[in-house]
Amino acid sequence: MCAAPAEVPIRLRGVCKAFRGHLGIGRTVAVEKLELEVRRGEIFGLLGPNGAGKTTTVKLILGLLRPDAGEVRLCGRPPRQPEARRRVGFLPEQPYFYQYLTVRELLDLCARLRGLGTAARRREVESALETLSLQAWAHTPIRKLSKGLVQRVGLAQALLGAPEVVILDEPMSGLDPIGRREVRDLILGLRRQGTTVLFSSHILQDAEVLCDRVAILFAGRLRAEGRLEELIEPAVRAFEVRLEGMLPPGCPAETLARGDGSVLVRVPDAEALTRLLGWALGHGVRVTSVSPRRESLEDRFLREVGARAREGVS
């Protein structure tokens, strides 16, 4: 149980993990010197391309893997202690449950493993079925469910017993747009209840909409971490201006592209924009559009990943 409210739900300090190859030959670094802290009540996104070490990190947090070095704390305890996982719900990547169980049987089993009493169990299972609109499939064997429904069952079991921390590994993968929308609403609902959510994803739009804070992983290293506003410069980084007609010389802007009868130029800030607009006014150049450009999470992500990838190549 997370003893004090001030307790940090998830904390990783200098965590390293490497895997040995077949027959102990070779060594692949999965995660290196990872520093992470997920604060109470926030939605934390663990982002990175496939193979960046997201799932390894999640497994380290849950004690399914032991770190080679460093320290992992879940609810203030080593994750190997069952007590550390008592208030934690988990949805594995591509969940695959006992095919021979019906949805209700599976949820009941998970509730038992959470240590819920008979009455609480029945209540929680019903509530989870309802939250994820699974009542119609309660008695269907899991092997007959579609992928999206299995994902939903996975979410239902992760939410059993109203955990204080929910860890979701790629919760959106394999879902159609409606499913993704539902999961997004669900996560936002969890935040309203004060639940701490950590999810990993390689889909950035989801993270952009949901996350309070994100961490970007690439090749096992933490490349950036922080609040979304911190990572993505909130200020407008540039303005793109479309001008019509032939430009007289002396335009105080960088030309980006020329189209039929129009030119796209860029200026770095508001001051330069003012100057450009003044110049245009003075020279009789028609301005058809001015659009501010902010950095998106994707830009940031690509910047990080692209830089590292180039490093890797060189």
Place this chain on the structure above:
Amino acid sequence: MRRALALLLAGVLALGAGWIRGYAQATAPARQEARELLYLPNGRYLKLVSLGFAPLLADAIYLWAIQYYADYQRADRFRYVRHVFGDVIAELDPHYLDPYWLGALILTVEAGDLEGGLALLELGFERNPDAWILPYLAGWEAARFGALERAIAYFERAAAVPGAPSFVRRLPAGMYRRAGHLEEALRRWQALLYDPQSDEMTRAIAERQVRDLIVRLDLDRLREALARFEREQRRRPVALEELVRLGYLERIPRDPDGRPYRYDPHSGTVGTEASRILGER
């Protein structure tokens, strides 16, 4: 810490299990041993379940049986020899010769059971008519038990096997002699001596045996005639010719070198000067 505790507990349990096992084995050992053999199924059935590995299985049981019978402390160890070697191993791999003779030797040498051993060898010979070694061994085992007539019969069978080595062909003649059938022995050796198939060594041995047997038979005949003469005439003959004259002998034999036999009228003994004669003269 908890890991060490778990390992400790596992160790304690394992030791406890080992102790119980030792105790249980000590309290009920006898029945277990006898059972091993009793429940060894007949090779014909083992063959069915051996999935085509019958010879290998026969080897395994053979090896095991050797270990088993090499344990002299085992009481009651000869009860299932015939079963193990004859019914099990030989059924699994009828052309595997070693088990027949090893089983037979265990029976004859160790258990003193000649009939059991011979039966096992007979079984083997029946299935392997070209294995002269089996009647050959049977002959020696029979001879060791004093059953010389049966030994002769076995040697005859061994000698009749095409391809049997020449020393096997000499055995019946030798055994006839050992059994006291000197005339038959002589006939055999003579046959070998004049057989164009006989090799040089056989011929040399046969020649020596023939000479020896001729001398021995002549001396026996002379001694018998002398004894009869002395009993009836109440005196010794002056010379050997007297035996012929008075009708005790048809003629005076000569030794293989063509010389007459020595006769001493005072002691009444006969002897020979013949060369290359074995033993007493």
Place this chain on the structure above:
Amino acid sequence: MSRHDGTPGLGGAVAAIGLNTFREAIRDRVLYLLLAFALVIILAARVLSLLTVGSEAKIIKDLGLSAIALFGVLTAVFVGVSLVFKEIERRTIYTLLAHPVPRWQFLAGKYLGVGGVLTIEVAVMSGTLALVLGWKGEAFGPLLPAVALIWVELLLVAAVALLFSTCTNPLLATLGSLAVYVAGHLVWSLELLQSRLVSGWQRAVCQALYWVLPNLELLDLKPEAVHGLPVSASEVGLAAAYGLAYAAALLLLAVVVFERREFAD
């Protein structure tokens, strides 16, 4: 959803996993195939016994007890080996171990489940054998000690399978478990071999194997039961104690291995 209030019992998770394992095995067609095969053999013994002259009951008893032992061992090995491996292969173990369940309880639950399956299987096969024997006017009672020790043997084999399945792949684990079963019935040959060997490392290895491998012959009372030979209660008790202590030691070892195990893929 309210924060839960239940106080988790120590055995709650063990029972839940045990029940789930049991359910998994029961819903698996392989088990029924094995069981059906065993029952057919026991029933066929009745037919076969018609062919013999003399003691028909002996053949029924022999075949019946052998079928119980053999199919029990196959179940123990196949179910026991797949217990842990299937969970890893299908990644269900992630969900399971992410719950607040100590790993030893996971293994204990798994073992409990396979134990339950084996118990039911032995009970069903024994019941069928008792029926077939009753039909011939023969009592099943004298076979009980033998059946009880077969049950202990199956629990031991299941523990071997579980231990192997925590540390190796299923093919090796299956072969290993079957090898231990066969070798366990042949340990006396090691004793013989050992007395043949002069002292040295070969002899030491031989002696070590002799004591490390389970002596499953101690747990085999089939011939005594079939022939109605006297078997003392203390003998049965000792053998059972041996088998259970051995199995318990194996389980503890499995827990130690499993506690350290990582789930990388």
